[in-house]
Amino acid sequence: VSHYVLHIDFDEFIAAVEVLRRPELRGRPVVVGGAGDPTRRGVVATASYEARRFGIGSGTPLRTALRRCPEAVFLPMDRPAYEEASARAMIVLAEAPGVLEVAGWDEAFLATKHEHPEEIGSALQRDLLERTGLNCSVGIGDNKLQAKLASSFAKPAGISRLGSDTWDEVMGTRPTDALWGVGRKRARRLAAMGITTVGELAEVPDATLAATFGPTTGPWLRRVARGEDHSTVVSARRLPRSRGREKTFDQNIAERGAVRTEVSMLARDVASDLRDQGLEATRVIVKIRYAPFLTRTRGVALDRAAAEQAIIEHAAEAAFDALYEPGSVRLVGVRCELKRVEPPPRID
DNA sequence: TCTGGGGTCCTAGGACCC
């Protein structure tokens, strides 16, 4: 039997959730991000399709968005609301036949052996809209990579299929950054090697790519360019590797004591997150971003896995003291690497 | 484009050990 992977990607998810609870915003340019104040530092998390027509997208600085569309509605991020909406939507998807892997707030993979994956896809779209008011796009592929790219071609609210049979024809002439895992930096490095399209990347010898991108990433890039992906759809939740918080100041801070106080507060916040989630840290990493966007990190290993506020805070302060250099600071962060839980004993 | 906040994974160099 054939085996298909569907990628379900909610359309303009965060903006859609906001419009659902504020119906008067429907049809208007809506921009969600930061504290919702476009005169303060922050970037766009999601813009509604109406706002995207003004050149506003994810990652656009809020101040730029305001300039491009002064009449847009700016809203702050409300994580709990999106988590709740996401959970409700995933319940609908989980009713489909097959294995569901939740891959984020607004996306999931479904592995199915159904003969007609398009039917599953359109049934999902209908159920999701009926029961949650959310639209989604569905990509169908022979593997996760193909399905993921296919869903981006299906937006908004469409269904699209990309298989090994059509890969070369659909992807061959596209720029390398159309691929998952190729962003601006890698696209530029590839361009410097004379590689600008997916088709060209697919023909580059592994050794050439390994020399530039490393032994794992290099050959992986070529596999991605060929549409190859052997990863499986897994329903189990992945164990978290780290937990952290960071904060960008509206005004840069040049005073050491004030920066250190912010680090201590973040450390206590992270510690209480760990407590709430039953997690333990093994290492505490402090991040400082200076005004010229120069970022430095420093970690401190803990003697034993811990979640106590005093221990996390003390470690963060030690890391800060070892890291800090006088300068104008725009961001600080505290991140904890987590104890890896022992896998259950194998029974052979 | 004066550039968020939450994460994940990979790389490369040095320490350390045999």
Add this chain to the structure above:
DNA sequence: TCTGGGGTCCTAGGACCC
């Protein structure tokens, strides 16, 4: 001590994704 070669762990930084 004019000093190899390999494996593994730790750490800071980088790239990417949503």
